[in-house]
Structures are given as C-alpha cells and as structure tokens.
C-alpha cells in the first residue's frame with residue numbers, strides 16, 4: 001500500500017488510523033464522511049468507478065435487461081466491487097426514464113441502494129440540460145443561463161421543478177428498512193473550465209456561488225435530504241488554477257474538494273499536473289477543514305499497461321486523498337473506458353494496484 005507522507009506530526013490517533021488503513025475493512029455506509037476522513041489520513045484511498053454496476057465495456061444492464069446488478073468490469077478484473085459507485089442524474093430534470101448515457105433511472109436507484117448495502121459509497125454528478133436554450137450540459141451558447149435560473153430569473157420557477165425531480169430521485173434511495181442512503185452530491189463540476197453552461201466564462205463568480213447555494217438551500221433546507229456530502233470539483237488548469245477559489249460558495253455548504261484531472265499518454269505531464277493540483281487543493285482543504293479527493297481522473301482506453309502502479313500511484317502518493325474515481329466504461333464505444341476489463345492491457349496492473357490499496361475496493 002502507499003503510505004502517506006504525513007503533512008503534520010503524527011499523533012497517536014493518526015498512527016492508529018494508519019494502522020487501520022492496512023486491513024481491508026467494510027465502509028461505514030451510514031457515515032461516509034468519517035470513513036473518507038479516516039482513509040485520507042491513512043493515505044489509503046477508496047477507489048470509485050463511474051456507472052460501474054450499470055454497464056461495462058461489453059455489457060449493459062439496461063440494454064440486456066439485467067436487474068441483479070452483479071456485474072462489474074472492476075470485479076471481473078480484481079475480484080471486488082469498487083468502494084465508490086459514481087452515477088449521473090443528467091436527464092432526471094426533464095423527467096426522462098433514462099439518463100444521458102442510457103441508464104434506466106429505476107435500475108440506477110436499485111444500483112445505488114445495492115452498492116450502499118454492500119458497504120460502498122455512492123457519488124452523484126449531474127450533467128443536466130441547459131435550462132435556457134434547451135441544449136445539453138455542454139451548450140455554452142449563452143452566458144445568461146445561470147442568471148436566468150436564479151431567483152427573479154425567467155427560468156427560476158422551471159428550474160425549481162428541475163431540482164425537485166432530482167431531489168425526488170435522491171429521496172427515493174431508501175434501504176429495505178426505510179433508511180436514507182447517504183450520497184456524495186457533486187453538482188456544477190469542472191467550473192474552472194468553460195465547457196459546461198455553469199463554467200468560468202459562462203457566469204460570474206457571484207452567480208456561480210448563488211447557484212450552488214440555491215441548490216444547497218433547496219435540497220437541504222427545503223427538501224430535507226439527509227446525509228448529503230457536498231463535493232466541489234474544479235478541473236486542473238496549467239495556468240492560474242487557483243482562480244477557482246473565487247468560485248467557492250462557502251465552508252457551510254461544501255464537505256469535499258476534489259480535483260478533476262485526466263491523464264494523457266505522457267505520464268510525467270499527468271503526474272506533474274496532479275501534484276500541482278492536489279498540492280493546491282490540499283492547502284485549501286487544510287485551511288477550510290475539508291476532505292480532499294480526486295473526483296474524476298483516468299486515461300481513456302488505458303493503452304499504458306502499467307498506468308495504475310506507474311502513473312496513478314505516483315500522482316497521488318503523499319497526498320491525503322480520500323478517494324479516486326475513474327470515469328465510465330462505455331458499452332457502445334470501443335475505446336471510451338477508464339477501468340480495465342478482463343484481457344485489457346492494464347488489467348494485471350490494476351489488480352496489483354487494488355491489492356496494494358486495501359481500502360480501494362469492497
């Protein structure tokens with residue numbers, strides 16, 4: 001396993017946590033925040049995979065009518081489910097039956113509950129449609145979208161309905177005995193870039209922060225969704241990365257600060273970017289008492305057979321990272337995948353990485 005280079009003198013409690021990180025342990029599903037803080041302090045992060053139970057490189061639970069949700073490319077390779085299941089609510093806002101990537105929302109609900117009951121943590125992102133233009137999340141044709149949905153804006157009432165449909169789905173995540181499944185909620189991500197309608201060039205800092213706060217007030221205060229951990233995810237930028245800090249809605253409505261940073265074939269460049277991004281976010285997390293994560297990463301198509309132990313491990317070593325999530329394995333595209341599947345070039349290396357990181361998988 002990769003041991004953290006401590007960022008502060010080791011206390012007895014911290015030493016205990018380091019020891020605890022050495023044994024495979026179930027998550028504490030009712031209290032993901034404590035679990036995330038423990039594994040971060042131990043330098044032994046959880047591993048997450050987007051849509052892991054929904055489809056893999058050569059199968060798709062929605063398309064194939066598989067409702068047992070037993071399959072997982074990650075499990076096929078290393079024998080265990082990932083500790084974190086990422087899912088995306090894009091499409092729920094307009095009442096669609098399937099999300100933007102074709103997942104049936106009812107099956108997604110079952111997957112989230114099943115993953116929680118297995119001891120895992122569920123993380124939700126939201127690639128929602130553009131409420132002003134009718135386009136998708138990547139429609140950046142107007143810089144008035146956020147203004148239009150804030151209180152007083154022409155689309156505000158409609159947007160409250162959009163948030164309402166997302167809240168209804170999240171509130172439907174209940175265990176058999178009626179307990180709410182706690183989730184990481186990761187909206188408005190990659191807001192230091194300008195490719196989503198809530199991005200840097202598409203709204204002002206004040207509008208972005210007001211959007212986040214409106215969402216927080218509605219979900220937590222008005223709808224009373226319990227147990228949510230709010231994660232903000234700036235994407236790495238080579239220049240002026242720290243600019244994202246003006247788009248931070250406040251310590252009272254953020255729990256996790258995560259880096260979104262994808263790899264290219266150039267290992268050194270990726271490691272350099274991750275070190276720079278994580279170093280900056282670590283300082284911010286320490287100053288604000290927040291949990292550090294790598295909320296999206298990966299090498300598309302995994303052509304590097306030793307990417308896991310050779311690139312990712314070096315990229316996060318020494319940082320108190322609570323989890324690392326790689327993106328989805330599309331079942332309908334040959335090379336759009338970020339976790340291996342049996343026979344894939346990096347499969348053995350992935351297994352070695354998970355073996356070395358006992359908290360990574362369940």
Ligand code: BMA
Pocket residue numbers: 088100101127327328
């Ligand atoms: C992107 C790609 C898209 C997908 C989107 C939301 O990075 O994987 O194909 O629709 O994420 O999951």
